[in-house]
Amino acid sequence: MRPSDETSPRTPRSGQVTALRPTKRDPDRIAVDLDGSFAFALPAQLVADERIEVGDALDEARVSELLAAEQASRATEAALVFLGYRPRSEKEVRDRLRRGGYDQEAIDHAISRLHAWRYLDDADFARRWVENRTTHRPRGKRLLQQELRHKGIDTETAREAIAEVDLDETGAAEALARRRLPSYAGDDPVAIRRRLGAYLARRGYGYDVIRVALERALGEDEDER
Numbered sequence: 001m002r003p004s005d006e007t008s009p010r011t012p013r014s015g016q017v018t019a020l021r022p023t024k025r026d027p028d029r030i031a032v033d034l035d036g037s038f039a040f041a042l043p044a045q046l047v048a049d050e051r052i053e054v055g056d057a058l059d060e061a062r063v064s065e066l067l068a069a070e071q072a073s074r075a076t077e078a079a080l081v082f083l084g085y086r087p088r089s090e091k092e093v094r095d096r097l098r099r100g101g102y103d104q105e106a107i108d109h110a111i112s113r114l115h116a117w118r119y120l121d122d123a124d125f126a127r128r129w130v131e132n133r134t135t136h137r138p139r140g141k142r143l144l145q146q147e148l149r150h151k152g153i154d155t156e157t158a159r160e161a162i163a164e165v166d167l168d169e170t171g172a173a174e175a176l177a178r179r180r181l182p183s184y185a186g187d188d189p190v191a192i193r194r195r196l197g198a199y200l201a202r203r204g205y206g207y208d209v210i211r212v213a214l215e216r217a218l219g220e221d222e223d224e225r
Contacts, residue, residue, distance in 0.1 A: 013039060014063060017056045020047065034058065042070050072109035075102040079110045080119070089125045091152020126153045126161035134165055138172040143204020173205045173213035181217065193218065 015034030023029045023041055030047045032039050042052075046069055052058075058066075075097050082088060082096050090111060097107045114120040126148055133139055133147075141162050148158040177196050184192045193214055200210045 014059045015039065015057075017052060017054050017058060020052065020054055039063075040067060040070070042066060043073050046070060046073060068105060071102060071106040075100075075106040075110040076113050078102070079114055083114070083119055087125050087128050088120075089122050089151040089153060090120050093120065094152075122153055123157050123161065125151070126157050127164060130161050130165045130167075134167060134172070138176060138203070140169055140173070140200075140204030140206065140209065141167060142206060146204070169205060169209045170212050170216075173200050173203075173209050174216045176200060176203060177213050177217035189218075 013034065017032060017034060018036050019031075019033035021031050021033075022044070023031050028044050029041045030044050031041050032047075032052070040063070046066070050066065050069075052066075078100055079093050079097060082093060088096075093114065094107055094111065097110060102110075111120065129148060129151070130144055133144060144162055145155070145158050148161070149155070153161075177200060180196060180199055181192070184195060187195070196214055196217070197210050200213060205213070
């Protein structure tokens with residue numbers, strides 16, 4: 001948190017710029033004094049872009065514009081930090097910024113900048129998500145679609161991402177069933193089939209996929225069924 005004397009006020013006030021000085025905590029931010037006392041802090045780049053100089057007279061409308069631009073800049077920085085850990089969907093970034101207390105205008109500005117810089121791309125995010133799940137935590141199409149919907153990905157984009165990966169649902173379900181089998185050692189065969197089927201259903205596989213996967217994993221043939 002910035003020191004109290006460098007925190008921008010919520011209610012803008014007008015006045016003449018009497019000093020511009022780097023803040024103590026962050027030299028890339030400029031403390032702006034109006035009429036001899038601290039008024040608010042702005043990013044140094046914003047001060048340069050807006051050509052703010054000592055002696056300028058700032059009315060309330062101008063100060064409001066500058067504070068809105070400052071919040072939009074901070075929202076963009078926060079979004080970039082959030083994206084630095086891993087790819088995110090647009091919904092995830094918007095939700096994170098809302099939790100951070102940014103207003104809608106600042107959030108929209110940040111999202112627009114991120115799209116322009118190609119840091120946000122829901123189609124690419126969906127493909128990466130499906131590929132990661134397929135490699136590390138296999139699951140069926142149904143569960144993948146639910147996860148992507150929860151991330152804010154529209155239905156058509158999710159379907160296209162899943163189709164591009166060309167999932168082998170049956171093979172993945174069989175592999176999961178074989179890995180799970182040892183934990184059911186000693187159980188009744190009927191109970192094993194029921195528990196394995198429920199496990200695969202929770203992983204998003206449909207009935208037809210589960211049926212074939214269990215037949216293969218349990219070594220059943222047509223006569224046994």
